[in-house]
Amino acid sequence: xxxxxxxxxxVTGSVGxxxxxxxxxxxxKHGNDNVLATGRKTKPSETLLNSGPFEFIxxxxxxxxxxxxxxxxxxxxxxMAAILSAxxxxxxxxxWDVNMNGLYNILELAREYEMTRVFVPSSIAAFGPETPRIxxxxxTVLKPKTMYGVTKVAGELLADYYFKRFNVDVRGVRxxxxxxxxxxxxxxxxxxxVAIYYEAIKNKRYTCFVKKxxxxxxxxxxxxxxGTIDLMEVDLSKLKHHSDFxxxxxxxxxxxxxxxxxxxxxEFICDYKPDFRQVIADxxxxxxxxxxxxxxxxxxxxxxxxxxxxxxxxxxxxxHEEGKL
Numbered sequence: 138x139x140x141x142x143x144x145x146x147x148v149t150g151s152v153g154x155x156x157x158x159x160x161x162x163x164x165x166k167h168g169n170d171n172v173l174a175t176g177r178k179t180k181p182s183e184t185l186l187n188s189g190p191f192e193f194i195x196x197x198x199x200x201x202x203x204x205x206x207x208x209x210x211x212x213x214x215x216x217m218a219a220i221l222s223a224x225x226x227x228x229x230x231x232x233w234d235v236n237m238n239g240l241y242n243i244l245e246l247a248r249e250y251e252m253t254r255v256f257v258p259s260s261i262a263a264f265g266p267e268t269p270r271i272x273x274x275x276x277t278v279l280k281p282k283t284m285y286g287v288t289k290v291a292g293e294l295l296a297d298y299y300f301k302r303f304n305v306d307v308r309g310v311r312x313x314x315x316x317x318x319x320x321x322x323x324x325x326x327x328x329x330x331v332a333i334y335y336e337a338i339k340n341k342r343y344t345c346f347v348k349k350x351x352x353x354x355x356x357x358x359x360x361x362x363x364g365t366i367d368l369m370e371v372d373l374s375k376l377k378h379h380s381d382f383x384x385x386x387x388x389x390x391x392x393x394x395x396x397x398x399x400x401x402x403x404e405f406i407c408d409y410k411p412d413f414r415q416v417i418a419d420x421x422x423x424x425x426x427x428x429x430x431x432x433x434x435x436x437x438x439x440x441x442x443x444x445x446x447x448x449x450x451x452x453x454x455x456x457h458e459e460g461k462l
Contacts, residue, residue: 144171147211149196149243150218152176154320155258155312155361157185159215162362164189173209177218196239199246206246215256215365216243222262223414224324225285236288237295244299244307256369257296257309257380261354262286262326266420273422275383275429282420296380308368309380313354313425315361316445318452326417330355330394334446337398337405338453339462344408347415349392352423356386357440357448364436371434378429385425386438387445397446 144167150156151174161184164172169189174181177195185191190209194201196218205211218239225232240257247255264273265280279290289311296307314327321331329345330353336343356364364384389397395407430436440448456462 144168145210145212146172146215147175147202147205147209147213148172148215148217149175149194149202149239150216151185151191152179152181153217153219153323154317155315155358155365156215156217157182157320158317158358159217159362159365160185161188162366163215166366173205173211175205196242197234199242202242203246206250211250212252213254213369214243214247214252215369216240217258219258220285221323221325222260222283222285222417223326223328225288226283226413226417229284232284233288236285237291240292240295244295244305247305247307248299248303252305254306254308254369255296256365257292257307258365259289259293259309259311259381260285261311261313261421261425262417263289263293263311263381264420264422268422270422270424272424272426273383274426275378275381283417293381300379306373307380308376308382310364310368310382310384310430311425312361312384313356313386315356315358316449317358318449319358326414326421327353327355329391333391333394333398333407334449334453335462337402338450338457341402341404342406342408343395344410345391345395346410346412347391347418348411349395349409350390351415351418352388352390352393353418353421354385354388354423354425356384356438357445360386360438360440364430364438367436368430368434376433378433382430382433382436383425383427384430384436385427387441388424389442393442394446397442398450401446401450
């Protein structure tokens, strides 16, 4: 098989919230053996482990990544390994090391081994208080106030540099908060929008760490996975942007989310006790203009707050009944 037609994919951070489901979607599309899942230290799920190859690597240590690139003849990388916003404020040096030095290693390997394509996720954390918060434009002020946000802006710039300087086909989106029925998030500011569903099913009560009127852009995981893969598969000639696509689906406040859940679970109670993550949330947009993604590669989400909530509660409710939640 020629290099051009080969699909040997490496997913870093495949034990994480997005990476775990992205890996399974890619395996379904390209074949289990053609998608290598990797993690740093967290034990993978049985589903991930039993469906295809898995290796432990550390993207900060280039040689550990290079070994699997050579062993598995990797052609495409989805670099999902990252330290997220809340954890990043507690461990800023670790956040920089993983998100920047790790990314540099990934891009260097993509250049050295002439890989077909690399996916580098950014985030709404790239924005800051000076950014317009309603319908945040594609081209706008990027002055984040978190280490995570700083690494995302720098990551966008570094990825675009590799595209222009070395012709590495790097692509990426600015993810909003991602909500999943499969994997709990790991240290992000939008984690409340996932945890609230789990607690509603298990305990009929949740204490939210942001204020009731806090509104942020969110997305359901099936749309997140579809958008990621769609961008990676579109013809390069259609793209004017590369590593920084705004990606949007829905925006709602914490109170609106709680009210939507109460339609299904009337006895559900939500309290609000804001912590340090409130300041982070207040520096992020409330809604996103993703017209560039819609125009350049046909992005279109399928879920809204109502349909997402119905699906989340059905899936989590079933797992709770089976004693798996």
